[in-house]
Amino acid sequence: MEVCLDFLQLLETDMVLNIFSCLDDPADLVRASIVSRYWRDFVIGNGISKQLCVGLFPQLANVEHVTEPDCRTITVTDVGSSKSMEWEILKRDHKVYAALLQVLTNLKSSPIECIAESFSASSTDNYPDESIRNTLDPRDRYFGRASYWSSKGHKDPSVPETLIYKLKADLCVITEIDIRPFEAFFQPGNPIYSAKSVRFRMGHPKSAMEVENDLSRLPLQQPADDKFIWTCTSQEFAMTQENNLQQFKLPEPVLWIGGYLQIELLGRVQRQETDGLFYICVSHVKVLGRPLSPAFHIEILEPSGKFLLKYYHDGLHHTLQSSSNGKEPEPAPMRLLTAEEMLRERVGLLQYLVGGNRQDDDALDWDDDENEMDGFI
The missing domain is CATH 2.60.120.260 (Galactose-binding domain-like)
Structure with a gap:
């Protein structure tokens, strides 16, 4: 059988990094990582997915580490040795940054x-x-x-x-x-x-x-x-x-x-x-703009100012769908009006209805939808 050599193994590490840095599509990064075991290990071991994310948004350089709150924490007993644990952490980071890269490059819809x-x-x-x-x-x-x-x-x-x-x-x-x-x-x-x-x-x-x-x-x-x-x-x-x-x-x-x-x-x-x-x-x-929730959240680590990036795999589909088809993510829960706010809005409505604070009809120039009592309790 003819012996095949991987040309990347013949290049200096800096040159290989420059080649991978030219990838601007997360799908290309995935394809590259399955070409061979060497390519896969190089992509994971050198944090290529994180480098591509930082290239898009330099603020991500302040990520101290990442975590998956809905997944079990990696421990030495799980992987057998500290070296194996380090590799598992690199694999997890690659997965998280690859997902983030997919979101960041998929923000095509209207803000x-x-x-x-x-x-x-x-x-x-x-x-x-x-x-x-x-x-x-x-x-x-x-x-x-x-x-x-x-x-x-x-x-x-x-x-x-x-x-x-x-x-x-x-x-x-x-x-x-x-x-x-x-x-x-x-x-x-x-x-x-x-x-x-x-x-x-x-x-x-x-x-x-x-x-x-x-x-x-x-x-x-x-x-x-x-x-x-x-x-x-x-x-x-x-x-x-x-x-x-x-x-x-x-x-x-x-x-x-x-x-x-x-x-x-x-x-x-x-x-x-x-x-x-x-x-x-x-x-x-x-x-x-575009929120990156529910797939991604952060926790600020003081006093360093760096932050923990949290990845929720179950929210990835929702975030990708909302960023690509123009639909808004689920709205944040509305804050209930306080008694003071409710009273103030009721008084304002009554004043308007009885004409106590009514402007001239020509000055109002209301749109049709402004006649609705949106949010009134």
Whole structure:
């Protein structure tokens, strides 16, 4: 029988790594790993699947290690020796990163809304009527009342404001963030209270338990930056003083790690006529991208700032299906309205129905679907 030589075995390791790094399809990586035992062992032993993932999103270089919570932990007794255990861990890591690579290269569909809940605003002028919670509703009128968030007024137009939101997953690929400044249709001249520019930060809670407890109450109307560690900051984008949903597309899709977004609103352009102070008001915020749940989750490892990547095999099909066919994953459970919120919405509805807070009919200009009492209890 003719002796066949594997040409990869004749090359230096760095050269082989360069060859495998040219693979940009997870299917090619799978095919390569079944060519021969040497190819398979090289792919697994050198972490090729992780290298390809890091090439797509450099933030993944901060993964300390991976785990499969729904699988049994690998132990020495399972595999017979520490060397065998090390190899089993490498095989597991290869499987996890290969699955992640499949998801990351399969994000072909249109992005979806990734905000799950509002968390806090650095200030609020009239809480709860002008709460950050209003920015999650695309309408600028709700039961005949203006729906927006407003900062407190300042004499100094350079004072910034921040809005913090929780995303639908602790791992999301974000492509775009949209903001609509509020036009005060009830004030003379219909002034628009936009910011001069905007910047975005990615982060995670210092204490997950403390932040979750805060989410069980009404969104905060005071600064909450001290509850988070912000790990990444975007460039600064200029805003225009226009009443439209302004799109801020990131130069490249970003793997959002930690599940929280801070919007920095920099500079004030509009002074209120009644008090001479500068305000920033936002009508609506959207974050567009793709959550990587339920297949993937993370756990931040402090104080190193690195993280544990958790892989749930049973959720892989769901994540792949939602990322390739345009369907949204299962929505996050909705937070129940508090008694105060329920009462406020009922009062608002009654005021509208009896005409106590009704604008002129021409000024309302409602869409057909805005006549529905969405979410009213």
